[in-house]
Amino acid sequence: MQYHTYEMAHALLTPWRAQAKLVTQVLGNPLVPLAHTGLGRTISAACELFEGVTRRYGKPAWGIHATKIGGLTVPVREEVVLRTPFCELRHFDRDETVCGKRYDPKVLLVAPMSGHYATLLRGTVQTMIQEHNIYVTDWVDARHVPVFAGKFDLDDFIEHIIQMVRFIGHNTHVIAVCQPSVPVLAATAIMAAMGDECRPASITLMGGPIDTRCNPTVVNHHAMSKDIGWFERNVISPVPWPNVGCMRLVYPGFIQLSGFMAMNLDRHVEAHRGYFNSLIKGDCDSAEQHRRFYDEYLAVMDLPAEFFLQTVKTVFQDHDLPEGRMKWRGEPVDCGAIEDTVVMTVEGERDDICGLGQTEAAHRLCRNLPPENHVHYVQPGVGHYGVFNGTRWRTEIQPRIREMIRAVNFQRRRTAMN
Structure with missing residues (x-):
């Protein structure tokens, strides 16, 4: 109702x-x-x-038509290179006839499915695109997905990440902003356990709820204060007619926006x-x-009910990943399987959505990584959104991610030559 x-x-x-x-x-x-x-x-x-x-407010346009490379204004073409009912893998293709052939690192930027559209990361993309070959997960508003397209839950989110990393190919670097930190870490562990040659070369987890028991915030307390049945009864609604997704059960974007x-x-x-x-x-x-x-x-999207409920229970209530109980398609997810991917975590000192230590917890779970593959950084003076957007992101956080990615690529090239 x-x-x-x-x-x-x-x-x-x-x-x-x-x-x-x-x-x-x-x-x-x-x-x-x-x-x-x-x-x-x-x-x-x-x-x-x-x-x-x-x-x-409808979905905003990306509006990224050009970037600066070596002092040149280089046109950028936005293209969808992979499509599912729930996501479009968007590639920002730079015109190499202007800037010359580029061999920049391939980066998959995994946008959060948490109410706002992926365009919230426009500033993130604009900064990264100058020196990286950028792909972005552009999630589809659930009220525009017909019921016959089937369900979409946390397991499907993880499967989408695996599918997209394989599509982009070998030596892909993955950056997760906020909520996707858990599925990105899980997907990396699953691919590592499979011995998948396309497993990420590095993952960067930014302000993500890996272990919400560390410095819990108001958001975490709210998730713990009710059982999952309460969320199902009180915040899940069917999409009304005449939307394409009529009768699909969703967590409406306007409820999430009210909470924000x-x-x-x-x-x-x-x-x-x-x-x-x-x-x-x-x-x-x-x-x-x-x-x-x-x-x-104020531009918000609806989330599939299955995804919202499974995320609340798995990540915020049961803490399955840090407790070692998380499963994907019935198979255990063991972060100890990650042995050669570089794991970088970034946190904001004043983050009131994802408290200090929640993202850093990923390093404790990746117990078989050598010390040099662990990178952690706390940005002083920024809140949640300042981790991936704004002046501090451009001048202090992104340069550190850039150097980490290039160091990984250099090390891999040197290893391949030997």
Whole structure:
């Protein structure tokens, strides 16, 4: 009923949004005398704010059309190279007729399936693409996947990672942002146990919940405070008609977004108050910066119910991976099988979603890796999103990942020559 109520409320507000948008457009016309008064600017700002906070935000475009390589502006072509009902493997192909043939490391960036679209990692991709051959898992909104496509759970997520690493090929480096850290580590262990020649050359786990018993956060406490039946009864809903995924059971994106915003509600309220004042004052730069951020932040997707419930139980409640009880397709997942992949973990000092030590726990599980294959870094002064986006990511975190990847490739080439 939650989803249907949400859809009904959205539909009921549609004519009001249309009127608010019309008023904003009229008062934005310099030929309208009221537009030049304080009252007119206040009405226009109020209408624009109302329209912005009540509309539904679709998936943002990646918008990566070029990058800088060696001082040259190099066109970038976005292409889907592998497709399943639940994911598109997206490749950002640089025009080598401009920059010359490149032999940059192949990197699979595994985006989180946690409510936001993969485009939240746009800044991550823009930084990496200059010196890496980048592929990204672009997960599909579950409400757009028809029921006949079947289920999608944590086991399927792991299988997708294995499939995509094999598709990209030998000597692939994998970066997991937040939630995918667990399935990426599990997939690496499974491929290592199989003796798969395409197993990742390195994995970088960034702000991921490997062991949520370390410095538990509000998110972790909430997951532990209820049994899995409570989540199934209270946050799982069927997708309403007329969506393509009608009757598919999902964890709706708007519920996840409500949880995200509740964690820092005062900050969001203050941000919108500042946006309102910027509109009145005509501070276009500040208003546009606000729009860009919230156009991305408020764009959410539904998650398959099976994936959400299995992740909550396996990762956040039972701690199966750190306890050595995790299974994939009925087979045990043993991180001790990882013997030659470099494992790098990155944490933010002020991360309020994934506490310090939760990602570092991966090193304890990879007990058969030599010391030189363990890399850990804590970035001072950043929260969860600062680990993979922003100034600190560009200037301090990404250069360390870059050097690690190149050191691994150099060592592998030298070993192959000997």
